[in-house]
Amino acid sequence: MRENVISALIIVGVLVIVGVLWFAYENPALNPRLKEESYTIVRKWDVPKELEEISGITYLSDNKIVCVQDEEGILFIFNLDTDLIEKQINFAKSGDYEGLAIIDSTAFIVESSGKIFEVSNYLSIDFHTEVYQTPFSGKNNLESLTADPKNNRLLLAVKDVDPNSKSYKGIYAFDLESKKIDSKPIFKINLDDPIFRGKNGSSDNERHGQFYPSEIAINPVDGNIYILEGKDPKLLIMDSNEKLLQLHTLNRESFPQPEGMTFAPDGTLYISNEGKKGMANIMEVELKKK
Template sequence: MTGFFKQLMIFSLPLVLLTAVSGCKPKKPAFTSPAGYDLNNPEKFNMPESLLEISGIAFYKDKSDTVYSIQDEDGRLFRQSWMNKKQKHAVFGSKGDYEDLAILNETIIVLESDGTLYVFPFAEAVQEEISDIKIYKDLLPKGEYESIYANNQTNQVYLLCKNCKGDKKDKAMSGSIFTYNTAKKELIPSGDFSMDLSEMIEKEEILKTGLKASALTRDPHSGEWYILSSVNKVLVVATPDWKVKSVHRLNSSVFNQPEGLAFDNQMNLYISNEGDELSAGNILKFKHK
C-alpha cells in the first residue's frame, strides 16, 4: 500500500465511523402527541357542505352523542349526531365572523372574532330561531378572539386573545375570566391572566408574532389547558396556572385548518378542521388510551 493510500485510510476511517454512529441514533418522531393520545390516528367525521368552515365545537354536559358547532360566516348553531352528516340549526345572529362556542351548564355562549359574546339558554338550541338572547359588545379588551372555555363547576368562562395590544412585545398571550350569574343572566368580570410564550418563541416552536390561539379546552381530570393554534399548527399543553408543559407539532396532512377543541366525558379528544376547495370540513376524534 502506497503512502498516499495509507494517509487516505487514516483520514477516511474516522469519517466512516462517525457516519455509522450517527446513522444508528434513533430519530425523534416529527409529530408528537400528549400522553394518552395518538394525534396521527384519528377517527374522522366529515362535515356536510353547510359546515365546510366549521370553527368551534362543544358538547352538552360533555356527552358526545350530539355535537354542537358553529361556522365562520353564518350566525347559526348547528347540532348533529356523531357520524351523521344530517344537521339541524338554530339562527342566533346575522352574517359575521363567529369563531368558537362554549356550553356552560344550561347556557350557550358564542364568541365572535371582535370579542362580541352571544349568550342564550341551551333550551333555545332546538328552535329554528333563537329569541331569548343577550349580546355583549364591549366586555373584552379590544383585540381579536377565537378561543372560549366554560367551567361547569365554577360557572367561570375563560377567553384567550389571539391578537391584543402589547402581547407581541411582551412575548405573552393574555386572557380574561368571567363568572356567569345564572339568576341575573349576566357575565361578571372576574380577573385576567397571562401566559409566557418567550421560551416557545426562542425555540422556534411558534412564530415570533405569538401563539395565535384558535381554540381552548381543559383536561377535566388534570386541569391542564389544551390550546390549539391553526396559524402555528401546534397543540400546546399548559399547567393549570398557564405554564407551558409540552408543545406538539401537528401534521398538516391530518389537520387542514384546526379551529375547534373539546373533551367528552370519556376523556376522548376532538379537534375540528375547516375545509377548503379540495377537502371537506371535519371533526377528528382521538380516543383516550
C-alpha cells in the same frame, strides 16, 4: 434465459425498494414525519358543506357535537354516529363567529370582535339571545371560548394583540354572574417560555415569541388547559399554575386549519378543521405521552 434473469432481478429490486420504503415509513427513527407526530388520529368525520367554515365545537352528549361556523349565526348539532346535521338554531344574523361553549341549556358564542352571544334554552323554539360587549375589539381578534363551570365563568384567549402586553397572550374570564370580563388575564401564556424553542435552543420555526390561540378547552379529567393554534398548527397544554407542560406540533396535511376543539366527559379530544384544503372535518385525536 437471459431475459428471464433480468426480469427476475428487476422484480427482486422492486421488492427490495418497496420493503425498504415500508420499513422506513413504519420506523419512527427513519421516518421524520412519524417521529415528529406526537398524536394519533383515531377517527375522522367529514362534515356537510354547511359546516365548511366550521370554527367552534362543543361536545353535547350521546356522540353529538354542537358546531358554529364563522359566517352564519347558526348552531348546528352534528351526530357522530350518523354523520348528519340533526338540528339548526338560528341565534343571530350573519357575523364572524368563532368560539362556542355550552353550560346546561345555555349556549355562548364569541364573535371575533369581542361580543359574546348568550342563547338561553338554545334547544327550545323559545330560545332567547342576549349580546354582551367586552373590552376587546377586532384588533385583539377573539377566536376561542370554553366553559369553566366549576368557577362559574367562561375562558377566552386573545389571538392577535393582547391589550396588556406583548410578552404574553392572556386568557381572560367572563363572569357568568356579572356578565363582565376582568381587564386583567387570569392566566398568561408566556411567549418567552423555553417550550417555544427548538431542541437546540433556536427559535421554533423562526416564530419564537409568536403564538396565536384559535381555540381553548379544559380537559375534564386533569383540569389542564389546552390551547390550539391554527395559524401554524400546534396544541399547547398548560396547567392551572400557568406552567406550560407540552407543545404538540400538528402536521398541516392533517390539520390544514384547526380552529375548533372540545372534550367529551371521559377526556376524549376532538379537533375540527375548516375546509381550507378539501372538506372540513372533525377528528378524534389521541395524544401520545412525551
